Amino acid sequence: MTRNLIAAEEQLSKARKAQLLEKDIKMLTTQLDALRKEKDQIRKEDLEKAFFETPVYKTFHHLSVHRLNQFPPTDSDWEEMNKIFAHHFPSYHSFIHDDNQLSPEQYRLAILVRLGFSSSEIGILMGKDKQRITNIKTAINQKIWSEKGAKTLVDHLKQHF
Numbered sequence: 001m002t003r004n005l006i007a008a009e010e011q012l013s014k015a016r017k018a019q020l021l022e023k024d025i026k027m028l029t030t031q032l033d034a035l036r037k038e039k040d041q042i043r044k045e046d047l048e049k050a051f052f053e054t055p056v057y058k059t060f061h062h063l064s065v066h067r068l069n070q071f072p073p074t075d076s077d078w079e080e081m082n083k084i085f086a087h088h089f090p091s092y093h094s095f096i097h098d099d100n101q102l103s104p105e106q107y108r109l110a111i112l113v114r115l116g117f118s119s120s121e122i123g124i125l126m127g128k129d130k131q132r133i134t135n136i137k138t139a140i141n142q143k144i145w146s147e148k149g150a151k152t153l154v155d156h157l158k159q160h161f
């Protein structure tokens with residue numbers, strides 16, 4: 001009888017230790033997940049900041065500001081922009097390219113919106129007039145959020161990202 005009592009107390013002690021270990025494991029798992037998310041967010045922010053130092057961004061910025069006697073970006077400039085943008089903004093790229101499958105023209109505009117270019121700068125870079133830029137924004141807003149008009153597109157994209 002004493003042996004059974006001692007064995008039962010030992011098993012109870014082991015069970016309590018196991019419960020404490022399970023609680024510790026859950027707590028540590030939660031902490032680890034939070035740290036991973038924080039690391040991913042920092043990496044994402046670093047990638048985005050680094051984009052603004054790339055030669056392709058500087059070229060586009062220069063072209064958008066100094067438009068006299070200059071041509072809009074070439075197809076190869078756009079290809080380079082698309083490739084580097086996809087690397088530095090992977091979730092945004094996936095959202096506008098894969099999830100919503102914007103047309104090439106809509107995709108270009110969505111990139112420029114994300115990079116903070118104004119409508120007039122976007123018009124210069126895309127070689128389009130103000131009305132055409134508004135029409136493209138309206139089409140994107142309609143396609144992604146089923147909302148008419150162009151005014152809320154920038155806000156929607158900012159809120160989503």
